[in-house]
Amino acid sequence: MAKVTLQSIADKVGVSRMTVSNAFSRPDQLSSELRRKILDTAADLGYVGPDPAARALARGRTGSVGMLINGRVGEAFATDGSSDLELLSAVADELSAHGMAVTLLTPQLDEKFFPARDVAIDAAIVYSCNAETSGLAELQQRGIPMVTIDENPRPGIPPVNIDDRGGARAAAQHLVDLGHRRVGILALQDAEKPGAADDLSTMSVEYPESERMAGWREVLDAADAEVVTRLAPLAPRSVAAEVAADLLDQGVTAVLCFSDVFAHGVLTTAAARGLRVPDDVSVVGFDDTELAAALNPPLTTVRQDVAAKGRAAVTTLVARLAGQAPEAVVLPTELVIRRSTTTARPGRQADLP
Amino acid sequence: MAKVTLQSIADKVGVSRMTVSNAFSRPDQLSSELRRKILDTAADLGYVGPDPAARALARGRTGSVGMLINGRVGEAFATDGSSDLELLSAVADELSAHGMAVTLLTPQLDEKFFPARDVAIDAAIVYSCNAETSGLAELQQRGIPMVTIDENPRPGIPPVNIDDRGGARAAAQHLVDLGHRRVGILALQDAEKPGAADDLSTMSVEYPESERMAGWREVLDAADAEVVTRLAPLAPRSVAAEVAADLLDQGVTAVLCFSDVFAHGVLTTAAARGLRVPDDVSVVGFDDTELAAALNPPLTTVRQDVAAKGRAAVTTLVARLAGQAPEAVVLPTELVIRRSTTTARPGRQADLP
DNA sequence: ACGTTCTTCTGTACCGCTACAGTACGGCGA
DNA sequence: TCGCCGTACTGTAGCGGTACAGAAGAACGT
Structure with a gap:
């Protein structure tokens, strides 16, 4: 036919x-x-509706929004687990409410196809990208309106972030209030520059990383606490476990972790070394992922609302599309106290070999 | 300008x-x-490349493939956790290698916008959908080539599945070989029809669910084992924990679970009741998600390669787009024996109150 | 009766690109 | 010298819609 x-x-x-x-x-x-009558006839003919591609050309809007992530989707998303999916879901659902759909913009694999250049989109959400992320320049040249999520603000692109620093401050203050004066920090190492766990120059400089670190240090330094910082990559987990072991060997009475996953690693390592949490060592996570409450003991951590972040990004984007002035968004964080933290046990250092 | x-x-x-x-x-x-010379001039003018929307209309191909999921993305994806993301990642990456991008097809929220009708796509992957899923009919009417993943085969749509039944058989056989003769099954309840945990008519009838059940029963029935079946919904987890408790109270020496997440629930519940795994009760999961190896004890489970499933779907779709005949794909599963299973402890029933 | 306004339908001109069928021309074999 | 072929470029005709500015007639007020 x-x-x-x-x-x-x-x-x-x-x-x-x-x-x-x-x-x-x-x-x-x-x-x-x-x-x-027209609709009935159309139905008879098996017509579903106007061709979206033709409509896109004629209207000048495609109805899709790109989601640019750094590296292959597998790498960007899979490492951190559930919260990325939650973000994506929130973005998809919220866009849907505005008559749009998300399209994943994967990085360029060959000369012929480059999603950031060749995929029809009206706007884009930039997530988990660093400065070298391919595609950003193309989007910018195409004049595609954008927002970033969890990124250092870029000129001309409204950022949607959470109050990483405030959350980190609350976490650190919590430990200080509990009397901890020798605190470990397990932060994120830049995947691109592997190095020794105590080589702080290899720390990831992305927004959440540097903000969290800043928050922790502000409070710990003000309280004159000793700080032992170690860096670990997200994967493989075995490395994080090793680094956690090293950190625990430094005689800290508490550990602030970049993420719940790291905190999980610390918990496991502590158990393997016969250290009780929180009696011997307190542990604080970050993000309040599903993992946090499920761990044993349930994790004290800093909650962020990932879905709200996704929705805020869409709202901001929609506003931009409607011609409104871009506006930065910072969503609150909240310290959730569970059972992985307690008062500092004095003289833990003395137990060490 | x-x-x-x-x-x-x-x-x-x-x-x-x-x-x-x-x-x-x-x-x-x-x-x-x-x-x-042309390319240089274009660069001077800030031209990035031909407009994708116009190109789509002229060429008759858009370069995006839709991913249809049932319910809001949040519901479809978020419940099961990591493996959905893995699937999506694999699909995105593999599509990218073929010069295409994925677009998420959310369900219809209002009359005006219906992704399955209004989003420009060349093909679609149907995942985690049931018969009532909205959008399928529209895609079919539009003549969009499709494949399904993890679904009961539909006429005219090539299915990509894993050998759920074979994997379930292997798991059950493993227990039988270990001497278990009173085995619990923790299967998935249809979210749409809540009911008593032992009301088997509320079991989900989707492909993986029914195939796994069939595989377990085949082997257990052939071995003349007693079978106690209970159903739980994916969420909330607390319900699954309750159901697991009930199951353990039935004096089973082993439990076959629909997923690793369920197995996790059984592990937790067992621990809470002072039952040792595997000494008092053996537990088998399904899927071999990251969770499986991380649990304590590490879970005996049935492995499936989710990424391969995604890639196979894309391969099948690309073949269809190239005019080749659709062909069903069944990927292998493999029993992974870890430490949550061991020989049946005789007379466990006697311990019960 | 006549101008005005509404409602309902139509005609034309694109949207920005690509497919396809040329045209023009230099080189090459005989 | 002529025909033939391959290479390099061009002209036209869409792809399937939508925007926008009419046009035609009915309804209405004075």
Whole structure:
């Protein structure tokens, strides 16, 4: 069967193509009887609706929003687990409410195809990207409106972030209040520059990383606490476990972790060394992922609302699309106290070999 | 500045628009000097490449593939955790290698916007959908080529599945070989029809669910084992824990679980009741997610390669797009024996109150 | 009766690109 | 010298819609 177009329906009903178009896209432009008749005829012909590609060209909007992530999707998303999916879900659902869909913009694999250049989108959400992320320049050149999530603010691109620093401060203050004066920090190492766990120059400089570190240090330094900082990559987990072991050997009475996953590693390592949490050592996570409450003991951590972050990004983007001025968003964080932290046990150092 | 089009570049270089188009899309159609010159001029004008929307209309292909999921993305994906993300990642990466991108097809929220009808796509992957999933009919009417993943085969749509039944058989056989003769099954309840945990009519009838159940029963029945079946919904987890408790109270010496997450629930519940795993009760999971190896004890489970499943779906789709005959795919599963299973402890029933 | 306003439908001109069928011309074999 | 072929470039005709500015007639007020 030949392809069904607006024209073929118009011919069959005996009206102009424009009227058929209106029947689908601007119901107020024609009488409801005629519209009914047109829609019925269209249904008879098996016509579902105006061709989205043609409509996109004519209207100048495609109805999709790109999601740019750094590295292969597998790498960007899979390492951190559930919260990325939660973010993506929130973005998809919220966009859907605004009549749009998300398209994943993978990095360029070959010369011929480059999603950031070749995929039809109206706007883009930039997530988990660093300065070298390929695609950003192309999006910018195409004049695609963007927002970033969890990123150092870039000129001209409204950022959506959480109060990483405030959350970190609250976590550190919590430990200080519990009397901890020798505190370990397990932070994130830049995947691109592996190095010794205590080589702080290899620390990831992305926004959440540096903000969290800043928050911790502000409070710990002000309290004159001793700080032992160690860096670990997200994967493989075995490395994080080793680094955690090293950290615990430094005689700290508490550990502030970059993420719940890291905290999990510390818990496991502590157990393997016969250290009780929180009696011997307190542990604080970050993010309050599902993992946090499920661990044993349940983790004291800093909560962020990942879904809200995704929704805020969409809201900001929609506002931009509507011509409103871009505005930075910072979502609150909240310290959630569970059972992995308690008062400092004095003289833990003395137990060490 | 006015929008830069092929025509504006053509005018500036002094060639026809067609030649500029060829410079970008069919390099073999013009001399390389001219191409160089055109590309340079285009770069000067800030032209990134042909407009994807216009190209889509002219070529008749959009370069995106839809991913249809049931319910809001949040519901479909978030419940099961990591493996969905893994699947999506694999699909995105593999599509990217074929010059395409994934677009998430969310369900219809209002009359005006319906992704399955209104989003420009060349093909679709149907995942985690049931018969009532909205959107399927629209895709079919649009004549969009599809594949399903983890679904009961539908006429005209090539399915990509794993050998759920074989994996379940292997798991059950493993228990039988270990001497278990009273085995619990913790299967998945249909989210749409809540009911008593032992009301088997509320069992989910989707493909993986029914296949796994069939595999378990085949082997257990053949071995004349007693079987106690209980159903739990994916969420909330507390319900699964309750159901697991009930199951353990039935004096089973082993439990076959629909997923690793369920197995996790059984482990936790067992621990809470003072039952040692595997000494008092053996537990088998399904899927071999990251969770499985991380649990204590590490879980005996049935491995499936989720990423391979995603890649296979893309391969099948690409073949269909190329006009090849659709072909069903069944990927192997493999029993992974870890430390949550051991020989049946005789007379466990006697311990019960 | 006549101008005005609404409602309902139509005609034309694109949206920005690509497919395809040329045209022009230099080189090459006989 | 002529025909033939391959290479390099061009002209035209869409792809399937939508925006926008009419046009035609009915309804209405004075």
